Amino acid sequence: MGGFCGNKNILAPKKCSGEARHRGLTQNSAPGPKGADIKEFGDSESGPPLIPMIHAIEAGNKPMVAAIEGFALGGGLELALGCHYRIAHSKARLGLPEVTLGLLPAAGGSQRLPRLIGVPAALDLIITGRHVTAAEALQLGIVDQVTDHHTVDAAVKFALSVAGRPLDARRISSYSCPPVSGDLDALFEEVMRKVRRGARGAIAPVACVQAVRAAATLPYARGMERERELMATLFTSGQARALQYSFFAQRAVSRWSTPSGARWDASAPKPVRKVAVIGLGTMGRGIAVALAQAGFPVVSVETQEKQLTEAKRAVSQMLERGAKRRGVAAPLDKMSYSSNIQAVADVDLVIEAVFEDMGLKKKIFQQLSAVCKPDALLCTNTSSLDVDQLASQTRNPELVVGMHFFAPAHVMKLLEVVYGPRSSPQALATAMQLGKKMGKVSVAVGNCPGFVGNRMLKAYVEQAFFLLEEGATPELVDSALEEFGFSMGFFKVSDLSGLDVGWKVRKEDGLALPGVSTGPSARIRQGRRYSPLGDLLCQRGRFGQKTGSGWYQYGKPGGRVATPDPWLHSFLEEYRAQHGLVPRRIDPQEVLERCLYALINEGFRILEDGIAAGPEDIDCIYVFGYGWPHYRGGPMFYAAMVGLPKVLERLEHYYRAHPDVPDLQPCSLLRRLVASGSPPVQKWKEAIKKLHSQL
Numbered sequence: 001m002g003g004f005c006g007n008k009n010i011l012a013p014k015k016c017s018g019e020a021r022h023r024g025l026t027q028n029s030a031p032g033p034k035g036a037d038i039k040e041f042g043d044s045e046s047g048p049p050l051i052p053m054i055h056a057i058e059a060g061n062k063p064m065v066a067a068i069e070g071f072a073l074g075g076g077l078e079l080a081l082g083c084h085y086r087i088a089h090s091k092a093r094l095g096l097p098e099v100t101l102g103l104l105p106a107a108g109g110s111q112r113l114p115r116l117i118g119v120p121a122a123l124d125l126i127i128t129g130r131h132v133t134a135a136e137a138l139q140l141g142i143v144d145q146v147t148d149h150h151t152v153d154a155a156v157k158f159a160l161s162v163a164g165r166p167l168d169a170r171r172i173s174s175y176s177c178p179p180v181s182g183d184l185d186a187l188f189e190e191v192m193r194k195v196r197r198g199a200r201g202a203i204a205p206v207a208c209v210q211a212v213r214a215a216a217t218l219p220y221a222r223g224m225e226r227e228r229e230l231m232a233t234l235f236t237s238g239q240a241r242a243l244q245y246s247f248f249a250q251r252a253v254s255r256w257s258t259p260s261g262a263r264w265d266a267s268a269p270k271p272v273r274k275v276a277v278i279g280l281g282t283m284g285r286g287i288a289v290a291l292a293q294a295g296f297p298v299v300s301v302e303t304q305e306k307q308l309t310e311a312k313r314a315v316s317q318m319l320e321r322g323a324k325r326r327g328v329a330a331p332l333d334k335m336s337y338s339s340n341i342q343a344v345a346d347v348d349l350v351i352e353a354v355f356e357d358m359g360l361k362k363k364i365f366q367q368l369s370a371v372c373k374p375d376a377l378l379c380t381n382t383s384s385l386d387v388d389q390l391a392s393q394t395r396n397p398e399l400v401v402g403m404h405f406f407a408p409a410h411v412m413k414l415l416e417v418v419y420g421p422r423s424s425p426q427a428l429a430t431a432m433q434l435g436k437k438m439g440k441v442s443v444a445v446g447n448c449p450g451f452v453g454n455r456m457l458k459a460y461v462e463q464a465f466f467l468l469e470e471g472a473t474p475e476l477v478d479s480a481l482e483e484f485g486f487s488m489g490f491f492k493v494s495d496l497s498g499l500d501v502g503w504k505v506r507k508e509d510g511l512a513l514p515g516v517s518t519g520p521s522a523r524i525r526q527g528r529r530y531s532p533l534g535d536l537l538c539q540r541g542r543f544g545q546k547t548g549s550g551w552y553q554y555g556k557p558g559g560r561v562a563t564p565d566p567w568l569h570s571f572l573e574e575y576r577a578q579h580g581l582v583p584r585r586i587d588p589q590e591v592l593e594r595c596l597y598a599l600i601n602e603g604f605r606i607l608e609d610g611i612a613a614g615p616e617d618i619d620c621i622y623v624f625g626y627g628w629p630h631y632r633g634g635p636m637f638y639a640a641m642v643g644l645p646k647v648l649e650r651l652e653h654y655y656r657a658h659p660d661v662p663d664l665q666p667c668s669l670l671r672r673l674v675a676s677g678s679p680p681v682q683k684w685k686e687a688i689k690k691l692h693s694q695l
Ligand SMILES: CCC[C@H](O)CC(=O)SCCNC(=O)CCNC(=O)[C@H](O)C(C)(C)COP(=O)([O-])OP(=O)([O-])OC[C@H]1O[C@@H](n2cnc3c(N)ncnc32)[C@H](O)[C@@H]1OP(=O)([O-])[O-]
Pocket: 019, 020, 025, 028, 031, 034, 035, 036, 037, 038, 039, 071, 073, 074, 075, 076, 078, 097, 098, 101, 103, 104, 105, 106, 107, 109, 248, 251, 252
């Protein structure tokens, strides 16, 4: 973005840096087009002070025209709002995305935008942080003109055309917010209720509403004071640090590397023009939709005719709904269907998404290897099976990788790209690039049971079961986790996805055994503590929402409202009595420490094993795939915030109390990081490399 005045002097710098220390909000430097330089938050300031500069621009006697090309986000747009006119290129994007970084637009954005476009529209932009196109910005009244030509030329022409006109009516800070239809207080109360419900503990959206309310109810100067106070609170909060860490973590994971030395910048992806999906169950349908929405021609193969007919209808509906939401045409022409696997002969990449059964998947990989082009990439959407075993069924094992999507696959942002020991760097690069084109946060992970996400989750789930044995209820565990910021606690999630899912896996792993023994060995499997509680519920047909009861009661099969179940409480009491377990009072703090620190401990093991390249990879997986509250950065960032010595001390404490639970034994990497002074999370990758080289 550039700023121009009527006599063609360029006043606003094209690119400046430095910004936004909370104590220096009136001393901030000018932002670039993408807003303030997030890297410099908390560092020393540089460049001219932002807020006084915007005030000086607005107060000036020469007409100032902002010429907006590319992005005008955050401080970039705030600077433009200080100008008297704004001209945008048709491809420009504008927005105040501060909320996504745990902040609010604190260079006058929260005060000027509602004055310019009205309270409801400004609330929408500021609370969601969404970017708008130039066309929408024009419609909203944020910009005065949109051009398809050279924006600077258009701005200069415009500036000359308005030179000499009075500017008082162009100074947004002097406006009052346009009146709203209905009661202003009622509007803010309603918005605040919605925001608090959706924010689930995030403080920035709430502060954004408060700031806009100040714009609507206070004179500009007092509104600016309020904006500054609110920003000061946000700026020093852990939430802003977590969200800013997450911003860079998302970008860091695309620069993947593997322990064998393969790297993103040394591995060119293969071109992918046409893709196939095998299996049109829930996952296959979602994957096919996501691919078509990303513009890929997709061949979908389903051998069961009935399933194929149902899937065709469902996929078309999903595509149409998505298109309606986005205001574009549904890409129905991208889809073709077949019941014959030969239909994939000419595709560049296949994603297998059949039932989670190794025998079936092996057979499909043998067929794919025979049918597909020799250089086609063969990917599996398995959530836990050994990718290497599948690779060994094919002619070219180096072309096999895992692409682990999360349900619903066309909605969830996460993709774990799983490389086996034989996967080529090019295959990995291709799958990572395809994920990016599908709008996913793609994270490269090594091949091991459960990969990263599910491997860590196992430790967390186990603790939740143990806590029930020791005296907790599902309600107690869930409310502690929900209070932490998860949208649902573990037991509600389990009821939603079906208890039979985990039961099947435990049976396959030889853990869930038929019959209940009451002796001391009943709660020990494969040499470690085991809780059969989930298996016992499944044996009674309590699979969760679909059967009307699980860890909670739902009134009827398919019911969605969880209510505490007295039967379950008596069942737990009987179970404890039967196994000689004396219930004790468990507080929410213990729930969090046991569940989260066990999960984090497994995260350290994963880093130690080189299955994830760095803490950013794990954190993105948890934030984008497992509902970890975004404003808490992810499990490894959270561990760093809590303090590694404290996490270590609590794990030691719980391991002493439960020596039969290996998940609670602190991982040696955690010990070594603590011994090396607990470096900040951004330095762990380096520290781990150094520690590995010392071994
Ligand atoms: C007083 C208060 C004032 C004000 O209210 C506060 C603010 O303005 S808050 C700020 C409000 N502004 C925002 O929230 C905008 C945040 N930025 C974005 O949303 C996207 O970057 C954007 C849409 C602009 C471009 O997407 P794209 O084309 O896919 O490109 P990309 O995303 O891959 O980025 C390319 C490279 O640029 C880097 N980088 C980018 N922005 C910043 C930044 N602000 N800072 C530092 N670095 C930034 C990014 O890390 C990456 O580096 P690398 O080393 O190559 O990994």
